[in-house]
Amino acid sequence: MAKNKFYVVWKGRKTGIFTTWAECEAQVKGFTGARFKSFPSKAEAEAAFKGEKQVKKSTAPIKEKGTTSIEEVEWDSISVDVGCRGNPGIVEYKGVDTKTGEVLFAHDEIHIGTNNMGEFLAIVHGLAYLKEQGSSKTIYSDSMTAIKWVKQRKAKSTLERNEKTAYIWSLMDRAEKWLQSNDYPNKIAKWQTESWGEIKADYGRK
Secondary structure (H helix, E strand, O other): OOOOOEEEEEEOOOOEEEOOHHHHHHHHOOOOOOEEEEEOOHHHHHHHHHOOHHHOOOOOOOOOOOOOOHHHOOOOOEEEEEEEEEOOEEEEEEEEEOOOOOEEEEEEEEEEEOHHHHHHHHHHHHHHHHHHHOOOOOEEEOOHHHHHHHHHOOOOOOOOOOOOOHHHHHHHHHHHHHHHHOOOOOOEEEOOHHHHOOOOOOOOOO
16 A cells, blocks of 8 residues: 655745645646655655745655656646556556646556566557657656666666566567667656655556
8 A cells, every 4th residue: 555645835826735636736747846745754745835944845846867857747647657567567558748648559468577668668658659759858767777678778687578468568678679670859757656656547456
């Protein structure tokens, strides 16, 4: 079961402390210059909202290499995620509009694969989808491993190739071939789950 989080909004339609991502999202989605962050406890959230010195450093906007800061969520983007039952296990994935949650594409259950393989396939599917649309939108994924594989244009999964895994490996080989044959303008960024809540494409199976 996921732990409860507390969301501080310093700049948004309403400011304050919210107990669900949905409440926080309503204040910051589409709001220019929104500033917000999640905290694991109410005490930390209250201290951060009051601006106490001991939490000043931790409440500063986070910016990791290759990602956007918490003020710069690109809502006009797509987000991808994987649903797994076991790892390795049954894998499915989808891509959604980050702002609305509308499902843009999806792949039905694959008998056996890994979470990172599914994330990799979802990102490449997203790139191909956006290329057909002539779109330069950003793609968000919460898997740094898959993002790395895409940027290297080569997946490095340790899943054994055998009769049971033949189908997902055929998809992986096709995805790698697409990456090696196509250029794309899209940024692929890490979704900052700790600050933004679960990615929009999440299957809700945690």
